[in-house]
Amino acid sequence: MAWLGLYNYWIVVFLMMAGLYIVIARENLIKKLVGLNVFQASVFILYITVGKVDGGTAPIIAEGIEVYSNPLPHVLILTAIVVGVATTALGLALVVRINEAYGTIEDDELEERERET
Amino acid sequence: MAATVFMIVRLRSLFAVVMLSGIYSLLAAVMFVVLDAVDVAFTEAAVGAGISTVLMLGALALVKSEEKTPERTAILPLLAALVAGAALVYGTLDMPHYGDPNAPAQKHVAPTYLMESVPKTTVPNVVTSVLASYRGYDTLGETVVILTAGVGVLLLLGGRRRRRKPGKEGE
Amino acid sequence: MIHHLILRVVAKLLIPYILLFGLYVQFHGDFGPGGGFQAGVIFASAFVLYALIYGVEKARQVIPDAVLRVGIGLGVLIYGGTGVVSLLLGANYLDYSPLAHDAPHGQHIGIFAVELGVGITVASVMATIFFQFAGRSERDEED
Numbered sequence: 001m002a003w004l005g006l007y008n009y010w011i012v013v014f015l016m017m018a019g020l021y022i023v024i025a026r027e028n029l030i031k032k033l034v035g036l037n038v039f040q041a042s043v044f045i046l047y048i049t050v051g052k053v054d055g056g057t058a059p060i061i062a063e064g065i066e067v068y069s070n071p072l073p074h075v076l077i078l079t080a081i082v083v084g085v086a087t088t089a090l091g092l093a094l095v096v097r098i099n100e101a102y103g104t105i106e107d108d109e110l111e112e113r114e115r116e117t
Numbered sequence: 118m119a120a121t122v123f124m125i126v127r128l129r130s131l132f133a134v135v136m137l138s139g140i141y142s143l144l145a146a147v148m149f150v151v152l153d154a155v156d157v158a159f160t161e162a163a164v165g166a167g168i169s170t171v172l173m174l175g176a177l178a179l180v181k182s183e184e185k186t187p188e189r190t191a192i193l194p195l196l197a198a199l200v201a202g203a204a205l206v207y208g209t210l211d212m213p214h215y216g217d218p219n220a221p222a223q224k225h226v227a228p229t230y231l232m233e234s235v236p237k238t239t240v241p242n243v244v245t246s247v248l249a250s251y252r253g254y255d256t257l258g259e260t261v262v263i264l265t266a267g268v269g270v271l272l273l274l275g276g277r278r279r280r281r282k283p284g285k286e287g288e
Numbered sequence: 289m290i291h292h293l294i295l296r297v298v299a300k301l302l303i304p305y306i307l308l309f310g311l312y313v314q315f316h317g318d319f320g321p322g323g324g325f326q327a328g329v330i331f332a333s334a335f336v337l338y339a340l341i342y343g344v345e346k347a348r349q350v351i352p353d354a355v356l357r358v359g360i361g362l363g364v365l366i367y368g369g370t371g372v373v374s375l376l377l378g379a380n381y382l383d384y385s386p387l388a389h390d391a392p393h394g395q396h397i398g399i400f401a402v403e404l405g406v407g408i409t410v411a412s413v414m415a416t417i418f419f420q421f422a423g424r425s426e427r428d429e430e431d
Binding site: 016017024026031034045049051054059060061069070073076078080082087088099104 | 131132134135138141145148149153154155160161164165168169172173175176177179180181186194195197198199201202205206210212214215217220222223226227230231233235236240241243244247248252255256259262263266267269270273274
Binding site: 129260 | 313317318319320321322323324325329330332333336340357360361363364367368371382384392395396399402403404405409410412413414416417418420421422425427429
């Protein structure tokens with residue numbers, strides 16, 4: 001069952017493409033941000049998957065445990081999650097301002113209104 | 118998880134979409150626990166399912182919470198996503214298998230961190246010691262990014278009372 | 289939101305424990321899962337809960353905007369300042385070894401200080417962002 005070892009990566013690819021599809025295909029700006037979050041989470045899962053070691057436990061040193069998972073991806077993703085939510089908040093703030101200025105958050109309607117003015 | 122994402126793609130009510138993205142985050146957190154990343158799972162549960170859902174709802178209160186139905190079907194984006202996905206799956210065929218202790222990622226600096234953390238920093242949680250000590254510069258940068266995002270939100274959303282009144286006169 | 293008696297009482301019971309848990313996560317991050325990033329978010333979520341139930345204006349009286357704004361900068365300053373201190377003590381920037389009598393304890397203190405800085409910044413930024421979004425919708429209702 002060699003292909004089972006790659007199963008996690010395929011989940012990641014599916015989630016990533018779903019996120020990408022939402023970002024490209026949907027016109028609603030908030031939906032786009034949700035899509036970005038989905039994409040982001042799939043990248044997180046990819047990193048954590050790479051760090052997993054068979055039979056390992058969480059990387060907190062304790063007596064009697066020999067095998068730990070790789071701590072480095074955990075560190076990178078830990079900071080990335082918090083930075084991700086900060087940037088999402090910035091994006092939402094932009095959406096709110098756009099809504100106030102144009103009265104819509106649909107991409108194509110925005111373009112129309114831009115042309116009118 | 119895949120089902121949640123499918124529903125996020127299909128649903129038009131943004132309220133439901135935001136709730137589903139919270140559930141998606143929780144599921145991701147569970148997955149991180151299974152993959153031994155307790156710190157990450159902790160953060161994902163607190164941030165993804167907690168704060169970011171609340172923020173999204175806060176933003177939804179300010180804008181319309183219903184997405185309009187698109188007039189055209191989105192064949193081209195679907196095609197683009199499928200092609201890119203196929204390319205990525207092809208790429209994974211060469212990846213080291215799940216949990217392989219001999220993968221390149223496991224052989225580089227990680228063993229050093231695991232061996233040295235307790236003698237050099239007296240901190241048993243390796244994630245914390247790598248975060249704050251070995252990779253202090255990275256974390257400093259991340260903190261500055263958060264600072265910048267906070268300042269950005271303040272600039273965009275703060276002090277609106279002053280600005281709106283001249284805007285009204287202009288209309 | 290003002291009249292939900294049960295919510296108000298339960299929130300009043302919960303908030304101290306959320307704050308306590310945030311502090312525990314902050315200072316116990318060396319030994320168990322946790323650290324500045326998580327603690328900051330948990331700490332902020334206590335204020336978010338308070339604001340959701342008692343209203344943003346009340347929450348702003350509890351923790352004024354000025355405090356949050358100082359907190360945003362202060363956290364980064366603590367982080368950068370730790371680096372400068374070790375620079376002054378003759379080591380590289382952000383090398384905590386000379387902060388105590390021997391290198392491992394110095395590292396421990398350095399990690400502690402840095403995590404504190406991260407925690408303060410994250411908590412202030414998250415609370416600020418939430419107050420901005422929520423405060424905006426409440427102002428809309430007033431208009």
